[in-house]
Amino acid sequence: MGTVGPAKQPDGNDRFAIGGGRSGAGSGIATGLAPVAVLVALVLAISAFSPSFLSAYSLRVLAAESSVILLLAIGQTIVVILGGIDLSMAALASLTSVIVALLLPELGAGAVLGALCIAALIGALQGLVHARAKIPSFIVTLAGLGLWSGIALAIANTTVPVAGRYEVIGWLDAHTWGVPNAFVLGLAMLGLFQVALARLRFGRHVYAIGMAERVALLSGIRVWHVKTLAFAASGLCSGLAGVVMVARTSSGNPTIADSLLLPSIAAVLIGGTAITGGHGSLARTLIGVCIVAVMRVGVAVAGIAPAYEPIAYGALVVIAVAITVDRQSIGIVK
Amino acid sequence: MTAVALRAEGLSKRFGDTDALRDVTLEVRPCEVVGLVGENGAGKSTLLKLLAGVIEPDVGQIILRGAPVRWRKVRDAADAGIGMMFQEPSLIPGISVAENILLAHEGPGIRLGIVRWRKLFALARAWLVKLGMTISPAAATQSLSFSERQLVAFARALAVEARTREAPILLLDEPTSALDDRGVAAVLQTVEALRTRASVVFVSHRLEEVLRVCDRIYVMKDGRCLAEREAGTLTVEALEQLMVGHEISTDIARDAARPHVAASVCLEVRELSRRDKYADVSLALRHGEVMGIAGAAGSGCEELCRTLFGIDAPQSGTMLLEGRTVALRDPADAVAHGIGYVPAERASEGIIGAMSVAANMTLAHLARFCGRWAIDRRREQDVAERWIERLRIATPSATTRASDLSGGNQQKVALAKWLVGRRPRVLILDHPLRGLDVLARRDILETIRELARDGVGIVIVADSLDELLAVSDTVVVMRDGRVSARYSIAEDRPTRQAILESMV
């Protein structure tokens, strides 16, 4: 984009730029802290309504609730940093849940692994189509959304209770030292991909493509490899989300995760990752997820009349983003 | 004391912790062409943007026709008759040429919010004619060639004339940088013509142009105004001295004999053709040879370079790399084969502004900086610093983001990208010197020679013939997509004239 005028002053944070440039550091910390501030403020506000909200129990519930969104948001973050978007994640998670629930009794752990592979492959396929046929990821994954949920419905047009071997995944619904295992899994994935983004060639390429795809191309980066890989990652995350869903409900359902798509995207953006790509991090997403989880449940817990719930939620989303969005890195707000 | 059209008084501007402009004062008199010269990052563009109201000064004031003014938005300046042509490409792709020229001041072209196309086109055509352009005002902007766009941008700057009864003031930032000699001629001619009714501030790196059209010349360096001279009293050499501050040799010296040009061919193309771009081009580039390709806009030399790098596939013809036929599916293939490419549009294709200098340098060869798993940042750092030193890149550190560097230094980074890894076989340079100052120019030309000495085959497309002649072993001239002449500098050094004739 033309660098005319003051619109685009170089931003500071989140480009993994080695070390982190001088101009960067300051604003980086500032914009990095904003989401945390919002989270704290939100929690305090809600616990003012219902003090029990800060109890260990509530927080554990919150963690458990946010674990699925967390997994979805992790995959989404990678794709968003790449400059794309993945609308198919929730549908894919639902599909996975059905597959796992169906195959678990016979194949046990094999079913889980198989389902995860399928999810990753489907993700990769979407990335491939997007990168090679040059169709906006928005459209490809939109089509995917229809395809995967349609297939899920075709496989099992209703809830599939896990008929056996539940213990293979049951541990995901349990706690260790009071921390929900599913949440721990989410954190593990977060750490894994954080390293990949910050230290591996893959991550560097993801950021490069997100910031300036032309330059990446002209530097000989095989952009379609990177994109395929990134979408495979988001596919894998969807799969894991699906598995956790099965663990939570001890059954698979073709629409179980669908309602989590927008919240997970919201989490990524509230964290301050720029939807225009190239700027953002998984650390930010973690905060975003917490904020969204608190909003989803907290608003209700605070005892607000049901009809006002969506209003409060909407207002909070806008306010949260208004505070957390890293304007410098977006430059132009689309 | 004659009347003053526009006067900048003690303007200062900081970006972050760098002083872009420090207490600059300059004057533009009615119907005067004022030249503004200086190295990259000297603050010329910043000064113009202040005058045009794109950015606001921290200190100092602007006095227009005797009255102090403060621009709240660009519009204010434009309405007062100040038009600016930006260095960066600044046209909107999706709309017609006419709309671009009259953007934001369509005048009678839009009545009560309703567009009157016939009127709009008529108005726009008038400006195009002034520049001797024949393209239709209804043409879609994205269909124009780079230099055509540059001229349209110029036309847009001219168009402020229609907005004020006063004599307009035009700020031209590198109006000629992207143009071939014909385009340059047109622009200079127009500037001459403008002198009768407008004041112009003219920024260019081509000092001879500046001397030709300007009455007075301001010389800037490091955000300061070093000197003000009457153009008549100056020579190019003197001007360069003022700019650089120390003696430099005029013609970019070339080492006479070039023993290092090997006999072995590294890159060869046979009857390469691409529909309405270029046709049966055959070239042979030897190891250590610098091949300059000269050609007016639309001659197809840029397109040829892009094909050599695998960006566009040729319709027919073969390409051999060290004797073996290669088919490049995409730039990645080219890179894998050891071909490097420095694009003309630095900002959008050369570097990633938001990334650190080091990251930019290693982008193309990241694999070489990876341990078993992760990127070895220390090694990356070291290598980057080595090249920063070697190419004399002016940057606080290797971790500075590339967009904070001046144009010349950014170009060096873009070049370094191909040097940090294993030495490339072929390096393709598309206008590597565009808009660079003397020093940067010299550094880059030297690097090119060094590479040639190490046996790298180099293809270079450049703005000015002098540059081509200075660095090339062979010069290939293209016209309308075909090779119209070849010269081997060693044997018969062609005159500028000869080349120009085979170009047009």
Next chain:
Amino acid sequence: MRQELAEFGAAAVRLVFALALAGAALPARAQALCEKSQIRLVNSMREITQPYHVNLNKGGRMFARWAGLEDNYVLQLNQGDSDKQIALMRSILATNPKCTVFNVEPNADVVMKPMVDTADRTGAWIVTHWVLNRALHPFEGHDHWIAHVAVNSQAVGVAVSEQLVAAMGGKGGIVALQGRLDTDPAQKRFAGLKAVLAKHPGVTLLAEQPANWDRRAAFPIMQAWLAKYGDRIRGVWAANDDMALGALEALRAAGLAGRIPVVGVDGIPEAIAAIDRGEMTATVSSDAFYQGSIGLAMGTCVLTGQAPPPQTWAKERREFFLRVVVITKDNAAHHAKEPAVDAYAGEWRCDNLWSRATGPAF
């Protein structure tokens, strides 16, 4: 094994009757588990924009007011988000779980197990509705899952289909608008239709499409069918009233409103009005007011000790089918007006909680 269970069941029944009688005689026998003022009544449902859910909520409130617990009445809406329904339940249990009663309209059957488990784990009390999950029963060790008030969706489907067939005079083609295919009621109701069609070869199913319970979705589908089959369509079957009304509007656009019999399920006021006008033939009501209150009533009885702890109840009192009413032109007028408290007060009495049970649902 089954034999034993049956015996146990029988024994339980006897025991319960004894207790019930005793309870009637001197109410304060079983000791109270909670201060009455501590009891929290939670109605967990999808949303409150559809009339059916509005009435669920009204029923719940009605009971709360009647029991003098209106301030302790909590409404939880999940906006069709299963995950959220679970989340909301778990988070409110941060306080006072032991005295909290949930009356749950499951958003989808997947939420059943997690919610029941939550109740068992936290000591909260829960009554569930609608969905029937073969693998899950209150009397299988879920002491805090008071009861499951099932609706025999297949029977409902049969009942309403019978009405349709009758209205068509036993022959002609029909089109069917299905609900969300992944929900149990949608499938069972359609199964009911299939069963009826099997008995009446004269009636043929021209086409079926899911319209996701949604009036808007039903409209264009009905239009397309009208274009395709024209007057071969002699009847319209919809899995709920909302879709039936959508189809009705499409018929109206084609000038066919009132000329082709239309049936739905739920018995929402609009549908009843349409039946009154003769534009719809029949609907089946499971009485949202009752469903919205009975679970809370059961819980209150248990917590105040007016009813014995659930694990002592007979199986058929912990998982039973709910009586439904078929609404046609004859009784439409009667169902049109909103019921008053005293219509239900009798059925909320702790010794009369099973007045609408039509038999075991397992």
Next chain:
Amino acid sequence: MSGGVAAVLGGLRTSGPLLALLALTVGFALADSGFATLANLRIILDSAAVPLVLAVGMTFVIRQGSIDLSIEGLMAACSLVFALAVANDRTQFDLGWLGLPVAAAVGAVFGLANGLIVTRLRVPSFMATLGLGSIGLGVAMLLSGDQPPLVRDTPLRQWALGQTFGVPNLALAAAACLAGGFFVEQFTRLGRYSYVVGGAESVARVSGINVDFYKVVVFAFAGLMAGLAAAMESARLGLGHVEIGAGQMLGTITAVVIGGTSLSGGSGSVLGSAVGVLALTVLANGMVFVGAPPHLEKAIQGAIVLVAAVLAGWHVRDRLRIVK
């Protein structure tokens, strides 16, 4: 990729969407004789009406480089306002035809809010509209209360369900909106600047264009269209309903993008979007006709969306093309 294929598809240039529409129509016509009848054409036009009105507004938003995810909530609010403003079973109001402009106005206000949040608070439109959509939903829930209000205004209902000269009135209204949108896009400053803002916002700014102003106006315009659409749908269904816009958001965006408006902004036309809408409508209608297995309906739709997108975009596949 083989030059042949490229050449053939390249020939299609901008006709990609049209071709997709054609293919669908022919396909269904072959599959079912009843499909290609005048009666069904009417129905297709009728059910395309509301999405088309939405798409006209959305085209402007996407073209200026933004996106509007608030459609559904916004329609909900407008639908209820409309139902409560005209003769209905809940309130005393009886504005009759004025109900349409009133609903449109409410929509415009919401759109305005979208625009202001985007430009003043500099919140990306993606999130701003997401939030406002939710707010609209809440407002609708408040207005809806116990019972969805029923529209009792007979002339309105008759108009919404009726035809003139064999063309559904709603389709005519939508056509009018389309014509209006086309005029605004081609012949007004607002329309032209929506290309400029989307094409190169920073350039627009330094050219002295009041970018924020035009952005806000476009959002308001989109809101207005959504309000109108909501009113039309409510008049047709005869009630104000919270879920009146359910599923419209993604559908509209899909139609617009299939119609050749790039999500990155700066290109596209309402005419293209109209083709996109028709394509999707024909698809949905045809699905019912061939009685596609309900389970797979979603899947098939997804697949066809993909194919359409490929067809529409193939000819511009060049190695340097950037798609996000």
